[in-house]
Amino acid sequence: MFGREEIDEVKSMVEDERSEVVELTSKLVRFETVVPPGETGECVQFVKSYFDDLGVETAIYERKPKKANLRAKIEGGAGETIIWLGHLDVVPAGSLENWSHDPFKGEVVGGRVYGRGTTDMKGSCASAMVAAKVLASIMERTEVKESLPTVEFWFTCDEEIGAVDGTRWLASEGLFKGEVCVIGDSFGSLPTDPWVDVGCKGYIRVLLRARGKTAHGGVPFLGENAIERLSEAVKHVKEVGNYPLDLPEDVEPIAESSTEFLLRFPGLTEAQREAAKKVFWYPTVSLNIIRGGVKVNVVPDEAEAVFDIRITPGHPVWKVEQVIRGLVEGSGVEVEVAGTREGFYERLDSRAVRSMMDAVEAALGAKPHPKILTGTTDGVHVERISKIPCVGFGAGVRGVAHAPDEYVTVENLVMAAKVYAVFPFIWARNT
Template identity: 30%
Template sequence: MTREWIINTAKEREQELIKLTSDLIRIKSENPTGTQREVVDFVKSYLSGAGIEHEEVSVNPEYPCVLAKVGSDEGFSIILNGHVDVVPAGDLSRWNYDPYCGTVTDKLILGRGTSDMKAGVAGILFAMKLLKESGAKLKGNVRLHIVSDEETGGEFGTKWLCDEGYADGADACLVAEPTSNSTIEIGQKGSNALILKSYGMPAHGSLGNYKGENAILKLAKVLEGIGRLHNVKGRYSKDQEEALANSKFIASQKLQVKGIENVIDHVTANVGIIKGGTKLNMVPDYCEAHVDIRLPIGVDTDELDREIMAMIAESGVSGVEYEADWKNKGNSTPMDAAIVQAIKKNAEKIWGIDVLPAYQWASSDAKHYRNLGIPTIQYGPSNTEGIHSYNENVDIEDVRNAGMIYILSLCDLLGL
């Protein structure tokens, strides 16, 4: 009866979930330009109202985390993770509405953070509240990790929680980050910085064609060959081949660019920043380029190093070096993990469509849990076109269904 009560109550109180999402959106929690205090206090107040014990922890008081637990110390333990910080709204004139309006229309919820990822946060908070209210004897526990430092790298959020042992003993983790309703993210590429450095010889700018050695021009010749790094591929086990095929299909369908499916299993290299020179009238003696390198699962970093050195050598210039430590590798969760199968089963039941476990071309906080050996997935409501852009929104149907999928999956995993 407990499971039936939880499901029926979730359906009866779906407007509570929609309002919770709207209330979160109305709290401006930009990172790095704002404060997280108000939104974190809101989460704590919500948990208090639900009778859920919680605590605030932090290594940096500007980026507090909220922890909570429902259930027993024995049995299956699952972490629900979500971040409450959002990227800045940017140019307000480019928005069709106040980015922090939280307006609920007949089909949408409007505002910054609706998809990334306050709708997901609302879903996991609502699910946890219903489990607590039900009084169910869970065969395990649900642990909540709400963080406020994801959009600037997670150093003071999920990474710190994992480093400090707050995730120890978990058997699974659900990160309610935005995905499509038909995709469960079970792996991602690793994000790393490659810094190329070029050294030249200064001279007066008026003699630039004759004297000195221009470090900017030298590095430009090296960067002409950056595309060769895209030829380095990842390596996938037989058990990973189905998810890889799913991922390539999804990328080609979503991104609609010829050959774009290769973004999944090949290295990508984006020259994001170039710094060089000190004065207009001087031949620059130093230049550096920062390159965003994404590593697929199973990549051979020694092969990548060899390609970088070959790229420099083939440019024909001297005095160029590089640094990179490749600390963030591609990471994944097995398709047969309990959390993957529970979400897949219930998402397919709710949506009536095939839901594919797949790898993502970007990265997120999920990697910190996977690095501890915790099977981790991402699944959350979203309209991807507004994420990190203008006029962000989320479908009410997505929010409602995601909340129910979380509830059903938790019931399955915790023996209800």
């Protein structure tokens, strides 16, 4: 079985591709795969040509024209399959006045590659391409190929808008088949301080609807103000943020580690630090949409509020819904659940988590920490539909995704490539 000598060789091979991973990131950024419309066809052709030159088997899958997904497959002989999953679509750049660097040039300045999608997540895609190059080369040796699993690298569309034509569709078509999935859409790691995603939160989207009676604004007592009625109910829903979650014992250490991750965000005020300490132990409640009123001199007869409420995995979402309905009961406001999703987590002693934690430490020489994502990735579709355990690691930089002057560091690109290339060796060892 593989030892330190093989791992060191893989790491050295990745180091030799340092300039290539930077160049690939820049080239990927130049494809404006912005959603909407999220057309990834040309970008996928570029990635395909890279693998074609390496002699790696590829296949393109499209549910709609120009919304392309790519699979690159490196065949192993161990009878198992590892999936690496990333997305090529990016969010809009916003006002160019807020950018110091062209968002679609991929400029390299001071050890950073700038541009929309560098952190989320074309940088990690470039790291995966280099890792695949290293694996394809080393697996030309028969004794290595026979001992390693097959590795499939998937580059998808539509992650930023629900993955309807991307991962969700691919999973529904039964195209993901494997023992573990590595999600490249991950941020917050440094070569000396790495973090592994072992799950993500669930959510419940709650809509409150208040009804009233119109009247002239000069005689409001003749009407019934729906906005005022709604405002009282909003206060009740926000109280769910003080409802302690009942977490399983095996989730508690992950919640503690995840809390520490949040507390390391730079520049937090004392109030923000106190809020961060509650994120994984209580539901987070965010009032994100308010609708109501038709004219400044008319008492409103209808008003709505929409909440995004996130719940740490291990605590059933339906229990939080029960609490919300109990809090709002008697307020005269309608409660509608606009959507729910249970979160997921992998146990720390699972093969998936053990292998990723070991791979990170072997690749970087630093002990990683587990964390739960406060948002979601395409991993939810792989877990829910394909029933494949997911763990995450990536090159993404903390706090810059979707922001002006988004960037990824060269060191993080190399870091992620090393982890992706080492992971199959560790997986094969951790049977």
